[in-house]
Amino acid sequence: MTAVAAKGRGSGKIILTGEHAVVYGVKGIAAGIARGAHAHVELSDGPESRLTLGDRTVAADENGDDLARAFAALLGASAAGPPVVVNAVAEIPPGGGLGCSAALSVAIARAIDAAWSLEPDDQRVFERGMAWERVYHGNPSGIDTAAAMAGTFLVFERNVGHHTLYTAHDVWLAVAYSGSSASTKLMVDGVARIRTSRPELFEKFLNGVKSITDNAVYAIDAADAQTLGKLMDYNQMLLAGMMLSTDTIETMCKAARDAGALGAKLTGSGGGGSVIALGGMCPRGEANSEAERLANVIAERWSTAGFSAFATRIAATPAAGGVAPQPSDSSSEEHS
Numbered sequence: 233m234t235a236v237a238a239k240g241r242g243s244g245k246i247i248l249t250g251e252h253a254v255v256y257g258v259k260g261i262a263a264g265i266a267r268g269a270h271a272h273v274e275l276s277d278g279p280e281s282r283l284t285l286g287d288r289t290v291a292a293d294e295n296g297d298d299l300a301r302a303f304a305a306l307l308g309a310s311a312a313g314p315p316v317v318v319n320a321v322a323e324i325p326p327g328g329g330l331g332c333s334a335a336l337s338v339a340i341a342r343a344i345d346a347a348w349s350l351e352p353d354d355q356r357v358f359e360r361g362m363a364w365e366r367v368y369h370g371n372p373s374g375i376d377t378a379a380a381m382a383g384t385f386l387v388f389e390r391n392v393g394h395h396t397l398y399t400a401h402d403v404w405l406a407v408a409y410s411g412s413s414a415s416t417k418l419m420v421d422g423v424a425r426i427r428t429s430r431p432e433l434f435e436k437f438l439n440g441v442k443s444i445t446d447n448a449v450y451a452i453d454a455a456d457a458q459t460l461g462k463l464m465d466y467n468q469m470l471l472a473g474m475m476l477s478t479d480t481i482e483t484m485c486k487a488a489r490d491a492g493a494l495g496a497k498l499t500g501s502g503g504g505g506s507v508i509a510l511g512g513m514c515p516r517g518e519a520n521s522e523a524e525r526l527a528n529v530i531a532e533r534w535s536t537a538g539f540s541a542f543a544t545r546i547a548a549t550p551a552a553g554g555v556a557p558q559p560s561d562s563s564s565e566e567h568s
């Protein structure tokens with residue numbers, strides 16, 4: 233193996249509003265979180281590119297299993313280079329609704345581009361990430377990939393683009409894994425079936441989410457955490473109406489609200505996966521805020537009930553001209 237080595241990172245994500253609706257072009261709000269994935273790449277002396285993830289090693293292979301095909305698709309999506317040996321590590325549960333697969337793809341894409349001495353290029357990383365995601369999710373909107381790259385709040389609109397959501401306040405969330413995972417592709421297919429069988433219900437869902445996201449942007453801008461929490465609750469009701477929630481998710485949302493959460497909802501594709509709850513907002517970088525305290529109380533409540541949980545800060549992103557955005561929401565300790 234040659235000495236050239238490179239590293240890359242991708243963020244895990246939460247979706248504050250708009251999962252599933254974004255597949256149909258409605259705006260959603262997502263954020264990268266500090267936990268995600270990292271990758272280490274070296275140029276290979278051998279003839280083929282290989283990827284090790286956990287206890288599995290695959291060669292890039294368009295006819296192989298999902299991991300081998302995703303790796304081949306990522307490599308082939310843009311500028312090519314010599315064979316690589318990739319080691320990737322995920323810090324979040326696969327299928328847990330926290331964007332594990334997108335975080336891995338972004339980490340790997342960034343590390344490969346660096347190993348190939350390509351100029352950093354967000355569009356290229358996005359294309360590689362989407363090629364990987366298509367293998368796993370069929371028809372991804374791109375919101376997970378965008379959040380994995382951004383590491384901060386963004387407003388996402390399919391086929392239009394995404395932009396950073398500038399805020400003067402940090403948002404504190406509690407995040408917990410429900411303990412079971414569902415295939416994003418199957419959940420997205422389920423919504424597509426409702427679109428066909430119950431078009432009026434589907435239209436109400438899209439219109440409701442559209443208005444929730446628009447109002448959530450205003451609430452974040454105005455640092456109105458109470459309203460933001462209510463909007464998360466409404467979004468959860470709409471998601472449940474599309475058969476995306478589960479008894480466990482509903483129990484977790486109720487436990488969070490009983491513990492003082494301003495709002496709670498599933499995040500990601502649902503049917504299992506993860507739940508987020510709002511602790512509140514605080515001025516940028518404030519230590520020991522009420523929002524942080526509450527996010528930790530909620531995470532502890534979930535953890536006492538047997539769920540793996542943590543509190544996380546989505547760091548405020550100053551407007552252009554301020555300090556550059558960092559993929560730096562700071563997780564507090566794991567409550568598990």
Ligand code: MEV
Nearest residue numbers: 251252372373374500501
């Ligand atoms: C999955 O994290 C988000 C979904 O909206 C699917 C997608 O946007 O590709 C369910």
